Amino acid sequence: MDRDQCLALDAEDPLRHLKDEFVLPDDVIYLVGNSLGALPRRTAERVRQTVEDEWGAQLVGGWNHAGWFEQPFTAGDRLAPLIGAGPGQVVAGNTTSIAVFQAVAAALRLRPDRRVIVSDTRNFPTDHYMVQGLAGLLGDYELRELSEEHFGEAAVVLLSEVDYRTGARQDVSSVTAKAHAAGALIVWDVCHSVGAMEVDVSAGDFAVGCTYKYLNAGPGAPAFLYVNPRHQATAENVLTGWYGHAAPFEFETGYRPAEGIRRFGVSTPHVVSFAALEAALDVWERVPMDRVRAKSMALTSLFVDLVGDRLELASPADPAARGSQVSLRHPDGYPVMRALIDRGVHGDFRAPDILRFGFAPLYIGYADVHDAATTLLEVLDKELWREEKYAARLAVT
Structure with missing residues (x-):
């Protein structure tokens, strides 16, 4: 497909107007939305309001009058439709790592007769590390690699819907049913799928996710935790912070868990970060997710076709079997990516040899994909990545 054909597709794209919602440099094709989403235009004003009009004018009164105290739950209710959940089922705040710890620990207590945790080593490392730490803390649990046998x-199975390295997608419905049939509970990590496709964790037990990738809530934005309503009366939050107390302002010396999803609160919300999340959700509440997924598959397929067999495809060939990213292998992937970024096409690198390209359908168009693939091929054909400066590793790859 040539560039004129791509421009014609952009002109017909029903999501094309959403690109104007984001701040993007003119000389950058940003294919890292699967790591850190672009800045929504409305975010700066929303954060200014929080800092100046709320904190500045209301001071401590903001907890009552600006809705700060309820942010983990109001934001959770707004996030819920993006993962197939309902009101009172999602709490926002803290980080994905903390949410993983909470979810897996709660699941273990719901299955006290079992001492096996199944975690896919292809999960993002924080998931696996947190489970390793939890198993070590408890002492009598065995951690096993993913296998249906x-x-x-298993007491609990921890899986990612989309593999962070390759973009390979799990069948959430099928795997959940298999885990339940075997008597195990399941925790889904949807960090690399929420905001890129229709997600439905409602048949599962717990789910965790972040909001700084496709959801565009900013670096360090609040994570979220889903707890299925059937577990909310009995699931225990082992991180018994004051925010999950039944009456936090009674200042009791003993812990009493709140009812429902509120018991999975932990600590005081990061109000300024929540302001950025709220601004991002203003955009998402106007986005039809079926169109997002359709465009996602079209963009990734176009990129794969344009790159051809020049690089090994690490992602599934079937667009329905991958998330909104394409991963390619190259033995010198890091300097290749550095050279590509220097030429305005931003992707990222994952050791040992993967170049990752994330396609955020709200602000990436077909002509962007064409230009990115053309630039990649130029970097490879002219061996531009061999410049000495590209060999030095930066702290964040």
Whole structure:
């Protein structure tokens, strides 16, 4: 497909107007929305309001009059439709790592007769590390690699809907049913799927996710935790911070868990970060997710076709079997990516040899994909990545 054909597709794209909602440099094709989403235009004003009009004018009164105290739950209700959940099922705040710890620990207590945790080593490292730490803390739990034959012994299975390296997508419905049939509970990590496709974790037990990738809530934005309503009366939050107390302002010396999703609160919300999340959700509440997914598959397919067999495809060939990213292998992937970024096409690198390209359908168009693929091929054909300066590793790859 040539560039004129791509421009014609952009002109017909029903999501094309959403690009204007984001701040993007003119000389950059930003294919890192699967790591850190672009800045929504409305965010700066929303954060200014929080800092100046709320904190500046209301001071401590903002907790009551600006809705700060309820932010984890009001934001949770706004996030819920993006993962197939309902009101009172999602709490926002803290980080994905903390949410993983909470979810897995709660699941273990719901299955006290089992001592096996199944975690895919292809999960993002924080998931696996947190489970390793939890198992070590408890002392009598065994951590096993993903295999359906282990489901029958597992208390909990922790999986990512989309693999962060390759973009390979799990069948949430099918795997959840298999885990439940074997008596295990399941925790889904939807960090690399929420905001890029229709997500539905409602049949599962717990789910965790972040908001700084496709959801565009900013660096360090609040994570979220889903707890299925069938577990909310009995699931325990082992991180018994004051925010999950039944009466936090009674200042009791003993812990009493709140009812429902509120018991999974932990600590005081980061109000300024929540302001950025709220601004991002203003955009998402106007976005039809079926169109997002359709465009996602079209963009990734176009990129794969344009790159051809020049690089090994690490992602599934079937667009329905991958998330909104394409991963390619190259033995010198890091300097290749550095050279590409220097030429305005921003992706990222994952060791040992993967170049990752994330396609955020709200602000990436077909002509962007064409230009990115053309630039990549130029970097490879002219071996521009061999410049000495590209060999030095930066702290964040």
